[in-house]
Amino acid sequence: MPAYRPGKDAAQAEEEHGIVEAIKLASNETPWGPVPSVVEVVSDAAAGTNRYADHRATAVRERLADWMSVAVDQVTVGCGSVGILQQLLLTYVDPGDEVLYPWRSFEVYPVFTKLVDGVEVAVPLKDETFDLEAVAAAATEKTKIILLSNPNNPTGTAVSMAEIKTLLETVSPDTIVVLDEAYREFMSDDLGNPIPDLIGDHPNLLVLRTFSKAQGLAALRVGYGIGHPEVIESIDKTLFPFAVNGLAQTAAIASIDAHDQVMERVEFIKGERGRVATALADAGWSVPSPQANFVYLPLGARADEVYLELEKSGVVTRPFTGEGIRVTIGTAEENDRFLETLLG
Numbered sequence: 001m002p003a004y005r006p007g008k009d010a011a012q013a014e015e016e017h018g019i020v021e022a023i024k025l026a027s028n029e030t031p032w033g034p035v036p037s038v039v040e041v042v043s044d045a046a047a048g049t050n051r052y053a054d055h056r057a058t059a060v061r062e063r064l065a066d067w068m069s070v071a072v073d074q075v076t077v078g079c080g081s082v083g084i085l086q087q088l089l090l091t092y093v094d095p096g097d098e099v100l101y102p103w104r105s106f107e108v109y110p111v112f113t114k115l116v117d118g119v120e121v122a123v124p125l126k127d128e129t130f131d132l133e134a135v136a137a138a139a140t141e142k143t144k145i146i147l148l149s150n151p152n153n154p155t156g157t158a159v160s161m162a163e164i165k166t167l168l169e170t171v172s173p174d175t176i177v178v179l180d181e182a183y184r185e186f187m188s189d190d191l192g193n194p195i196p197d198l199i200g201d202h203p204n205l206l207v208l209r210t211f212s213k214a215q216g217l218a219a220l221r222v223g224y225g226i227g228h229p230e231v232i233e234s235i236d237k238t239l240f241p242f243a244v245n246g247l248a249q250t251a252a253i254a255s256i257d258a259h260d261q262v263m264e265r266v267e268f269i270k271g272e273r274g275r276v277a278t279a280l281a282d283a284g285w286s287v288p289s290p291q292a293n294f295v296y297l298p299l300g301a302r303a304d305e306v307y308l309e310l311e312k313s314g315v316v317t318r319p320f321t322g323e324g325i326r327v328t329i330g331t332a333e334e335n336d337r338f339l340e341t342l343l344g
């Protein structure tokens with residue numbers, strides 16, 4: 001059973017290498033805390049944590065349904081979007097069933113597949129992005145779930161809703177297709193939006209999103225899923241009691257209220273992402289077009305070596321041995337430090 005390996009934090013790197021002032025660009029978090037109005041309501045809510053919170057996070061579901069213009073029975077809320085993903089696999093995958101995903105992708109997919117004794121079917125990426133024709137061709141009657149991290153973690157590339165629609169029209173309606181949109185806010189609008197564009201026509205589509213990234217609530221653990229009411233009702237049965245804590249519920253609603261402020265920060269990160277990608281391209285690096293809050297350096301066999309050199313200089317990134325490194329976009333100062341360390 002493989003274990004999930006989280007990104008290293010700055011303090012760990014400082015201790016390991018005997019350095020100071022390391023920066024963490026390893027876990028695709030935002031560099032700032034939540035917006036001030038969210039911090040305020042969470043602080044106030046802390047006094048009420050002697051009581052269990054609402055198991056179903058009803059108020060969050062209602063607010064999300066209103067915000068997304070869907071019915072409330074199309075919405076679920078979980079302990080991070082990975083919490084919902086685990087619920088989904090527990091609900092639908094029996095031992096021997098296939099779970100299909102492009103690979104390299106999000107580290108959690110093989111871990112969760114093994115957890116339910118599913119059979120992993122990994123379809124290689126083509127030019128660091130999904131080969132959806134190959135994904136469709138690899139689907140069989142045993143394929144229970146297809147997992148698509150869009151944008152893809154760690155390569156940062158994204159496919160359009162038109163391409164996802166073609167896939168949905170090709171695979172069996174009994175196969176659940178998950179669009180894991182943890183980085184939704186950082187994607188180009190031109191790629192489309194599955195909630196208005198696809199959910200209505202495809203009851204086997206489940207869209208997962210999170211408050212961990214753009215909204216800066218990673219440590220509170222709250223994510224949501226939008227799909228068909230039957231799928232939502234089924235996966236709700238596997239929700240661990242009170243999995244979505246009270247502070248997370250309060251923070252999620254306040255973050256939706258502060259959406260404009262959140263999106264101002266997202267625009268800043270997108271601007272920095274463009275600046276970093278251009279600087280890398282100007283220096284001769286070939287970087288896949290980034291659609292999330294990170295860039296990917298396809299270093300192949302040199303991945304570990306470059307990762308280690310960056311880390312010894314206090315820039316902590318995420319390595320994928322033999323493949324590449326993933327670098328989160330941080331503040332302007334942090335991004336400058338990464339570029340200066342890498343490019344010299």
Ligand SMILES: Cc1ncc(COP(=O)(O)O)c(C=O)c1O
Pocket residue numbers: 027028079080081082083106149150153180182209210211212218221222223
């Ligand atoms: C593709 C993808 N999905 C989900 C997550 C985690 O989201 P959450 O914090 O909502 O569980 C991540 C975080 O790294 C991710 O990269």
